[in-house]
Amino acid sequence: MRIYSRILGTGSYLPEKRLTNADLAAELAQQGVETSDDWIVERTGIRARHFAADTQGSSDLATEAARKALTAAGISADELDLIIVATSTPDMVFPSVATMVQHKLGTAGCPAFDVQAVCSGFIYALTIADSMIQSGSVKRALVIGSEIFSRILDFKDRTTCVLFGDGAGAVILEASDQPGILATDLHADGKYKDILCVPGHVNRGGILGDPVLKMDGQAVFKLAVGVLEETARASLAKANMTDADIDWLIPHQANIRIMQSTAKKLKMTADKVVVTVDQHGNTSAASIPLALDTAVRDGRIQRGQTLMLEGVGGGFTWGSVLLRY
Numbered sequence: 001m002r003i004y005s006r007i008l009g010t011g012s013y014l015p016e017k018r019l020t021n022a023d024l025a026a027e028l029a030q031q032g033v034e035t036s037d038d039w040i041v042e043r044t045g046i047r048a049r050h051f052a053a054d055t056q057g058s059s060d061l062a063t064e065a066a067r068k069a070l071t072a073a074g075i076s077a078d079e080l081d082l083i084i085v086a087t088s089t090p091d092m093v094f095p096s097v098a099t100m101v102q103h104k105l106g107t108a109g110c111p112a113f114d115v116q117a118v119c120s121g122f123i124y125a126l127t128i129a130d131s132m133i134q135s136g137s138v139k140r141a142l143v144i145g146s147e148i149f150s151r152i153l154d155f156k157d158r159t160t161c162v163l164f165g166d167g168a169g170a171v172i173l174e175a176s177d178q179p180g181i182l183a184t185d186l187h188a189d190g191k192y193k194d195i196l197c198v199p200g201h202v203n204r205g206g207i208l209g210d211p212v213l214k215m216d217g218q219a220v221f222k223l224a225v226g227v228l229e230e231t232a233r234a235s236l237a238k239a240n241m242t243d244a245d246i247d248w249l250i251p252h253q254a255n256i257r258i259m260q261s262t263a264k265k266l267k268m269t270a271d272k273v274v275v276t277v278d279q280h281g282n283t284s285a286a287s288i289p290l291a292l293d294t295a296v297r298d299g300r301i302q303r304g305q306t307l308m309l310e311g312v313g314g315g316f317t318w319g320s321v322l323l324r325y
């Protein structure tokens, strides 16, 4: 009998500080950087984002999201067999955010590690957890996407600094004989590394290279639209399903235009796409679990429905997870 990974509970966390486009534009204007609510909304669909406090690390955001997911699942941290955190903005070079979350949740012993696949990170992490559950080695897994992109933004570069926000989302997966994750699909192509990257790194006590996000927005846009359709179709084919079977599309939340274009290609109407980019901005690996938790908690997503989660990001990496909720 096949073992499935079922979502037992979801949770998310957004830092208190919320900036509308107008708030951000006013802050940027003080540094001579010109932008506007109109431009940001028209080109991206973003209206607001949250920024973490200086005292918070990705592990703090992740722990808050994890606590909510544990409560929703009705289990304690001691019942976890695995913790994976998807992040590109860890608290430290090492140890991993996942081990910090484990400790902050007051538990110990189970394996805990980070996955770094930028905006596809949560899809990668979910796929790894699903494989470990299917192998029988893990019964319950906590999978988190947590990011503080505000720390790696260049606030003098208006083409990138208006796009991103901070946050965390989490799910608890449990082994089940009832359908949960139906199919997964992962890809990467390193030749695109320069179109979205943070080139700086720690070197002999200093930072070598520029430690802020660089993006060729148009190149990323074109690539994203193509691979998001491909990976969704690949997961559907693996599960012997068609686009008509999807109840909810939960794409990486980077730009409303990319999401609308993907939905159109999958013949889905806009009301079947979970959109949080307007309120959260692009939170990289946190965006998909944040959107998932939002739509679970507001009652849109119901048990038994079929969800298509898909992401694309730096690397380039991309992938999808098709699941029965």
Ligand code: UT7
Pocket: 034, 035, 036, 039, 040, 043, 044, 119, 158, 159, 160, 162, 196, 216, 217, 218, 220, 221, 224, 254, 255, 258, 282, 284, 312, 313, 314
């Ligand atoms: O999470 C990973 C995935 N990331 C993404 O999916 C991002 C993908 N790319 C995008 O979402 C879009 O390419 C952007 C939102 C980044 C840019 O939108 P665009 O429609 O491609 O705009 P553009 O880069 O062609 O810029 C158009 C104009 C330029 O001015 P000129 O050269 O036409 O005079 C820019 O200088 O808009 C200007 N501009 C801005 N104006 C006001 C760029 N950023 C801003 C800004 N405010 N923040």
